[in-house]
Amino acid sequence: SLVFRLARPFDRIAFAGDLKQVINPSGFRWEDVKQKFYERGREPPEVRLLNLNFRSVGSIVRLANALLELKQALVGLSGTEIREDWKFQGKPPFLVHGIDEEEVLRRARITGAGRIILVRDGSEQRRLKGLLASELVFTIHEAKGLEFDAVLLWKFGRDRKAGEIWRRILRGEIPASEHAPHIRHELNLLYVAVTRTRNALILYDGPEASEIWEANLLRELVHRTSEKEVLSGLWDRASTPEQWREQG
Secondary structure, three states: OHHHHHOOOHHHOOOOOOHHHOOOOOOOOHHHHHHHHHHOOOOOOOOOOOOEEOOOOHHHHHHHHHHHHHHHHHOOOOOOOOOOEEOOOOOOOEEEOOOOHHHHHHHOOOOOOOEEEEEOOHHHHHHHHHHHOOOOEEEHHHHOOOOEEEEEEEOHHHOHHHHHHHHHHHOOOOOOOOOHHHHHHHHHHHHHHHOOEEEEEEEEOOOOOOHHHHOOOOHHHOEEEOOHHHHHHHHOOOOOHHHHHHHO
């Protein structure tokens, strides 16, 4: 309503958005936007769906598409939550396991621009900021709308409250209605997390990998490794002052 009050003429307004990036349901519908045009006596513009992803390499898009398939099977999709295509395949997401937390944090110190560590909650965020002496640790909610060359998704599968939800998903249970919002939230949260990266995605749940990645649609899309050098090779980068300023 505010945009329509500020902008003239109405036929020059362009709205863009991606419902797949919604974590907590907002009630947004494109039909409501159309209604704003009708209320002003104007024919609403066509809603066009774009399905070619220019942000992320194909291996990341494939994982994101698999999460959409899982969501469709469990709780359903809206009409605009469509699967995407890609231009370049890229390296697969790496699931790091068999390495203790201290070693991973030592190798995950951020030395170059375009790297970010994503966590589920503020308490873990504060802990990692202190250990790494870095502000480049974001919650998934904070990173919504941002993109980076490399993302380390930290202990997504270790949240105690979410554990039972993922066990239901892994068992292939059709969720009871009271569990559907929780399942939708978990899938939305993971979708937003994995799509923050352009090139490299590193998954670390602790020395033992989370059972999340054993889900049928996800298992073949992540590469499991316990090689410390793989982590360093994906993460280490030297950046110029100009690159740091660009990120800022």
